[in-house]
Amino acid sequence: MNKWTPDFPLSSLELFQQKEVQALAEANLHVLEDLLNWFPRRYEDRRAFDAFPVQVGGEAVCVRGVVVDSARRRFGGRRQFYEIVVEGAGDSLLSSSRLTCRWFNMPYLHRMVAVGHEVVLYGKPKEQGSRVVIDHPEFEVVQDDGGPSIHLERIVPIYRNISGIPPRRLRELLHELLGRSEMDWGEGWSPVFGGHSKGEMLREVHFPEEMERVPLARRKFALEEFFLLQLRVLWRRRKFRAQPGRIQGRKTALLRSFYESLPFDLTGAQKRSVHEITSDLRSELPMNRLLQGDVGSGKTFVAMCAMILVVESGSQAALMAPTQILAEQHYLTFSKWLCRLGVRVALVTGSRKKRIHLELEGDPQIVIGTHALLYDSVDFRDLGLVVIDEQHKFGVTQRSRLIQQGIMPDVLVMTATPIPRTLTLTMYGDLDVSVIDELPAGRGKIITGMRQKPKVSDVTAFLREQLGSGRQAYIVYPLVENSDAVRASSAKGEIDKWSKRLRGYEVGLLHGQMDPGEKDEVMSRFRANEIQVLVATTVVEVGVDVPNANVMIIYNAERFGLAQLHQMRGRIGRGAHQSYCVLVTEGKNEESRQKLEVLESTTDGFRIAEEDLALRGPGEVLGTAQSGMSDLRFVEFLADAGLVREARQLAEKVLTSDPELAGSPGLREKMEEGLGAP
Numbered sequence: 206m207n208k209w210t211p212d213f214p215l216s217s218l219e220l221f222q223q224k225e226v227q228a229l230a231e232a233n234l235h236v237l238e239d240l241l242n243w244f245p246r247r248y249e250d251r252r253a254f255d256a257f258p259v260q261v262g263g264e265a266v267c268v269r270g271v272v273v274d275s276a277r278r279r280f281g282g283r284r285q286f287y288e289i290v291v292e293g294a295g296d297s298l299l300s301s302s303r304l305t306c307r308w309f310n311m312p313y314l315h316r317m318v319a320v321g322h323e324v325v326l327y328g329k330p331k332e333q334g335s336r337v338v339i340d341h342p343e344f345e346v347v348q349d350d351g352g353p354s355i356h357l358e359r360i361v362p363i364y365r366n367i368s369g370i371p372p373r374r375l376r377e378l379l380h381e382l383l384g385r386s387e388m389d390w391g392e393g394w395s396p397v398f399g400g401h402s403k404g405e406m407l408r409e410v411h412f413p414e415e416m417e418r419v420p421l422a423r424r425k426f427a428l429e430e431f432f433l434l435q436l437r438v439l440w441r442r443r444k445f446r447a448q449p450g451r452i453q454g455r456k457t458a459l460l461r462s463f464y465e466s467l468p469f470d471l472t473g474a475q476k477r478s479v480h481e482i483t484s485d486l487r488s489e490l491p492m493n494r495l496l497q498g499d500v501g502s503g504k505t506f507v508a509m510c511a512m513i514l515v516v517e518s519g520s521q522a523a524l525m526a527p528t529q530i531l532a533e534q535h536y537l538t539f540s541k542w543l544c545r546l547g548v549r550v551a552l553v554t555g556s557r558k559k560r561i562h563l564e565l566e567g568d569p570q571i572v573i574g575t576h577a578l579l580y581d582s583v584d585f586r587d588l589g590l591v592v593i594d595e596q597h598k599f600g601v602t603q604r605s606r607l608i609q610q611g612i613m614p615d616v617l618v619m620t621a622t623p624i625p626r627t628l629t630l631t632m633y634g635d636l637d638v639s640v641i642d643e644l645p646a647g648r649g650k651i652i653t654g655m656r657q658k659p660k661v662s663d664v665t666a667f668l669r670e671q672l673g674s675g676r677q678a679y680i681v682y683p684l685v686e687n688s689d690a691v692r693a694s695s696a697k698g699e700i701d702k703w704s705k706r707l708r709g710y711e712v713g714l715l716h717g718q719m720d721p722g723e724k725d726e727v728m729s730r731f732r733a734n735e736i737q738v739l740v741a742t743t744v745v746e747v748g749v750d751v752p753n754a755n756v757m758i759i760y761n762a763e764r765f766g767l768a769q770l771h772q773m774r775g776r777i778g779r780g781a782h783q784s785y786c787v788l789v790t791e792g793k794n795e796e797s798r799q800k801l802e803v804l805e806s807t808t809d810g811f812r813i814a815e816e817d818l819a820l821r822g823p824g825e826v827l828g829t830a831q832s833g834m835s836d837l838r839f840v841e842f843l844a845d846a847g848l849v850r851e852a853r854q855l856a857e858k859v860l861t862s863d864p865e866l867a868g869s870p871g872l873r874e875k876m877e878e879g880l881g882a883p
Contacts, residue, residue: 500775520589
């Protein structure tokens with residue numbers, strides 16, 4: 206008898222019809238493991254249904270009944286809906302415990318469910334006149350299976366829909382597969398499942414005898430997923446560190462001159478980070494370090510120190526930023542501090558190339574740019590250090606392409622997006638981490654307040670008061686221009702109104718759809734205080750550093766995530782002035798109010814990240830930009846620090862006992878597939 210391995214093609218199994226194989230392929234399910242990992246999204250306990258008459262409330266109900274009436278009806282002209290009336294078992298036609306179900310614009314349903322059918326329904330009931338109605342309920346027609354059924358009288362798995370395969374058929378296929386003796390899970394899984402077999406855990410998660418068993422089974426599979434993730438992270442780290450690095454950073458005269466030129470002292474956290482980076486540069490192993498710090502914590506100066514050390518070692522350094530505004534800001538900062546030291550700095554963006562010309566001409570020693578560094582003809586003589594700012598905005602391929610322009614350069618990636626401590630090990634497990642956890646002295650305090658539909662006159666008066674003191678302000682909107690589909694204000698729609706309200710002051714417009722030259726001009730004028738108020742979109746989220754700006758008004762604040770709001774707020778409070786961030790909201794949604802209250806209570810990015818994790822869950826916090834994060838099946842377990850640590854320890858144990866995974870070719874193949882750039 207041939208054994209079925211996890212990578213066995215579904216098209217080779219006699220259980221499936223050709224049209225079913227095609228439907229599964231369209232859902233990106235190609236091999237046996239793909240289908241068995243299509244876990245239930247919820248369960249229905251069909252041993253005890255909710256009772257008729259159905260009570261209206263906020264919770265969804267699961268009921269079983271008989272269709273006693275049906276009709277196709279019209280509304281709004283040519284649009285249709287299909288309606289059925291269901292009674293509980295044992296009720297009479299005169300019974301008041303009836304339930305009406307409706308499906309709009311789905312007229313074909315009359316061929317699937319009709320009078321006389323016994324059905325199981327799941328949905329939220331609501332009152333409509335004298336009727337109890339469920340719109341678009343999930344449903345399943347009960348069939349007489351002639352014996353014990355996997356669809357009734359038990360805990361029944363409910364799966365995400367796969368177009369072309371009815372829910373009953375999908376359930377039957379999975380039940381059949383899990384009962385087969387041909388399954389062979391191969392090697393490599395014992396450290397994860399311990400005393401349990403993978404087949405046993407799969408049966409528990411798909412067809413549990415008791416609901417209490419499901420969390421344990423799901424946790425085992427979460428551990429498996431995180432184990433593979435951690436193993437890949439450690440595998441990539443080992444492969445990276447196995448390559449010959451370069452020894453840099455031994456000479457420090459230029460760095461000392463830089464320190465002496467600064468009118469302020471670096472913070473203890475900055476100095477600690479510089480020391481850690483210096484140790485990496487002097488090591489024979491290639492550096493692969495994350496510099497993590499809150500907005501305004503001074504990561505740029507730490508990166509500058511690293512680049513100075515590399516320049517004095519005779520190599521070049523490159524800094525890649527995700528936006529032209531941020532690249533321009535870095536260029537201005539580096540030019541201000543390094544020009545006087547004789548360091549040659551160049552800027553390369555999609556729209557322009559610029560270089561500081563010194564008496565000592567030659568190749569640029571530091572190149573700052575956007576994605577243009579990847580594509581323009583930037584001829585690096587000897588690229589020794591790659592710095593990637595806001596690294597989560599770049600893909601693995603982009604980072605790799607820049608790194609490959611040097612011969613095993615050291616790598617420093619930076620992020621101003623605080624990551625909850627429980628997630629750092631998972632997201633950055635292949636990197637050494639330096640954290641800047643204190644802000645420079647002399648920064649103005651930021652007062653944050655949430656305001657529900659404030660009067661325009663009050664906001665205008667407050668702005669005029671601050672502008673009259675010589676300060677500048679941002680007014681941020683979620684949209685570039687008005688939209689019929691989204692109920693929110695826009696920068697273009699409000700710019701003229703603010704120009705009139707703030708007559709006597711210059712009001713500028715900045716958004717992502719402007720061409721680079723226009724953005725440059727607006728930002729230059731804002732930095733020079735020729736523009737006092739900047740009406741903008743989230744394009745100001747990163748890279749804008751105007752210490753004189755001390756006010757930010759964010760409209761429709763509920764539409765932004767906590768991390769994004771915190772990033773935008775970081776554009777103020779960069780000077781010595783008292784700063785104000787006003788979060789303007791409709792205030793209707795309680796969850797949105799809770800989110801904004803977090804920002805009112807703290808400016809600590811790490812605490813905000815933890816609150817964001819609790820409010821939205823790891824999936825929303827991570828987003829999809831992180832390589833390997835977007836397709837996690839058990840995102841909710843990322844907040845389980847114990848599970849993440851256990852996965853890490855198991856991965857370390859496996860690699861310690863078998864560094865090349867020679868005894869686990871299946872695992873090795875998975876690791877090679879996931880081998881990418883640092």
